[in-house]
Amino acid sequence: MAERKSTREVRIGDVVIGGNHPIAIQSMTNTKTQDVEATVAQILQLERAGCQIIRSTVPDMEAAKALQEIKKQIHIPLVADIHFDYRLAIAAMENGADKIRINPGNIGSAERVKAVVDCARERNIPIRVGVNSGSLEKELVEKYHGVTAEGIVESALDKVKMIEDFGYDNLVISIKSSDVMMCVKAHELISKQTDYPLHVGITESGTIISGNIKSSIGLALILNQGIGDTIRVSLTGDPVEEIKSAKLILKTLGLRNGGIEIVSCPTCGRTSLDLISLANKVETMVAEFPLNIKVAVMGCVVNGPGEAKEADLGICGGKQEGLIIRRGEVIKKVPEAELLEALRQELINWSE
Incomplete structure (x- = not known):
């Protein structure tokens, strides 16, 4: 793992990214932002899962005004995602957005971008x-004879310069592609040319299976070079x-650190539950448990007991029953139907 590249700090609500701060996790709601109740419910669910920054689309003025009520009911910073209409960006900020996401290239004239920057x-x-x-x-597609990492970086830095020329530098940069290796190369290039914090992700990466594979590869290659200050795993789901x-x-x-690591066997013909x-x-x-431990879920008596004993807590399955193993010791045998609840009780009562 390369040393983390030094970037400037940016405060988003009560979360700070960049500098020496931990990499923040974010996501985006897929509810209609105008539906305050549904949007709040989803954000609260994401908070419980560990989301630290949430983004919602603002396609119209009703959505911009809804941000004010949404903000009252959630506990993490709210980012407004804006395209095309600069007035929506201004309205989103007036209604409490902690950050706005824009592409200055589709906001319109320099005057409109300046109005957003001034606000x-x-x-x-x-x-x-x-x-x-x-x-x-x-013009960048033509210059580089296609869509390339170099073109993406030049586009982003051009937009940054436009905002800097208006006298503002409280910025985060995001350059994304659904092409994993292009995205990796773009981040390698831009990290050498700017110290603004970078939001990293593989855009439009796909469904749960393909999206997780592409995001894991791309994010690992980027983050392992010390690049990146906040991430989103973009999934269709x-x-x-x-x-x-x-x-x-x-x-x-x-x-x-933190979060329970699950190890589980791939199953075979010996598995009897x-x-x-x-x-x-x-x-x-x-x-739902903020514990920094390893939990093993094993399916038979061949490798199960040994693997479960290497974990902090484990289940080892048998014929319609299973063992609960805690720090290497078998502490109880329970019917298969009771295994999940027995594990839950161990987690509730866990002490390091």
Whole structure:
């Protein structure tokens, strides 16, 4: 793991990214922002899963005004995602957005961008300058003979300079592509040319399976070079899955402590209980416990006891029953139907 690249600090609500601060995890709601009740419910669920910054789309003025009520009911910074209409960016800030995400290239004239920047400066609200490979300017596509990492970086730095020229530098940069290796190269290039904090992610990465694989590879290659200050795992699915994946990626790379690590066997013909279902239920259940321990879910007596004993806490399955193993010692045998609850009780009463 390379040493973390030094970036300037940016405060988003009560979360600070950049500098020596831990990499923050964020996600984006997929509710209609105008539906305050549904949006708040999803954000609260994401908070419980470990989301630290949440972004919501603001496609119209009703959504911009809804931010004010949403803010009252949540506990993490709220970022407004704006495209095309500069007035929505201003309204979002007036209604309490902790940060705004814009692509100055689609906001319109320099005067309109300046109006957004002026409003952000008055409130000291950071601006995330976002550029995606799918929206790269025609002249840059022509210059680099296609969509390239170099073109993405040039586009982003051009947008940053535009905002700097208006006298504002409370910025976060985001450069994303669905092409994993292009995205990696772009981050390598831009990290050498700026010290603004970087929001890292593989955009439009896909469904739970393909998205997790592409995001894990891309984020690992970028973060392992010490690049990145906040991340989002973009998945086509429940946003809570993004948080689970982000936490595991950071924990696996050693960039985050806390959170229960699950190890489970791949199953074979010796498995005599419904281990696949049990392992999935355990993974969902443990997300609510802020413990820095390893939990093993094993399916038979061949490798199960040994693997479970190496973990802090473990289940070892047998025929319609299983063992609960705590710090290497078998502490009880329970029927299969009671295994999940027995594990839950051990976690509730866990002490380091």
